[in-house]
Amino acid sequence: MAGWNWELLGLDAEKRRGQALEVQLEAEKRRGQTLEVELDAERRRGQTLEAELDAERRRGQTLQAELEAERRRGQVLEAELEAERRRGQTLGSELDAERRRGQTLEAELDAERRRGQILEAELDAERSALGHILTLQERELGREVRLGVPQGALGGAFRRAGGHRVLLGALWGARGWLGWCEVPLGCQGGSLGAPETIQGRGAGVLGGSWDALGCHRVPLGGLLGCWGSSRVL
Incomplete structure (x- = not known):
């Protein structure tokens, strides 16, 4: 009887142990289901990460293409x-x-400016000389004189100017400056002699290279050798 009780007690213990193992099995089953759910979640997460990895790979390829384009650019x-x-x-x-070239042109401009200043100074000198001559001419104009002048005063070859109503302006160098004059001309040895003579021949008459002067009361003007325009035969 006592042996039977021990067997019953062992059977109860095994039963309780089986129940405990069954409880553990249920717990492990639930844990396995949980792990399976977690595994599915991890699988889905892995698929998501794989999709993200593919996207990143494509993005990397795009960036590499852009980098190559930027390198070429x-x-x-x-x-x-x-x-x-x-x-x-x-x-x-x-x-x-x-x-x-600008420096060269500037130098040329300075040279032209200096040249202009020189020409302006010469022009001022010419104006001054002309003003002086015109002053002397105005002073002598209108006087009727009977002159006897030395050789060279009126152009080199003349030895005397007996003259007839000779209106002289101002002397100008060795040739002379004749204002408006009424000069009756002759040609005997280069002299200005007889009044109202229509004759004149010979080199050197009036200091020029004319060979013949046929004239009557010739009005002279300006530099020696320039004729007026009136009363010339």
Whole structure:
């Protein structure tokens, strides 16, 4: 009887142990289901990460293509920069040439300015001399004189000017300056002699190279050798 009780007690213990194992099995089953759910979640997460990885891979390929395009663009810009640098050097050379040309033109302008100043000074001197001559001419104009002048005073070859109503302006160098004159001309040895004579021949008459002077009461004006326009035969 006592053995039977021990067997019953062992059977109960095994039953309780089986129940405990069954409870553990249920717990493990639930844990397995939980792990399976977690595994499905991890699988879905892995698929998501794989999709993200593919997206990142495609994005990397896109970025690599953009990088290659930027590299080619950089090479193009570098070539353009080199072309601009060479163009700048060319323009610098042209600028230096233009600067030297400007300096040359400025020097020429200064030379022309100095030349203009010299010409202006000469013009002022000529004006002054002309004013002096005109003053003397105005002073002598209108006087009727009978002159006897030495050789050379009226052009070199004349030895005397007996003259008839000779209106003289002012002497000008060795040739002389004749104002408006009524000069009756003769030609005996280069003299201004007889009044109202229609004759004149011979080199040196009036200090020029004329061979023949046929005239009557010739009004002279200006520099010696320039004839007036009235009463010339």
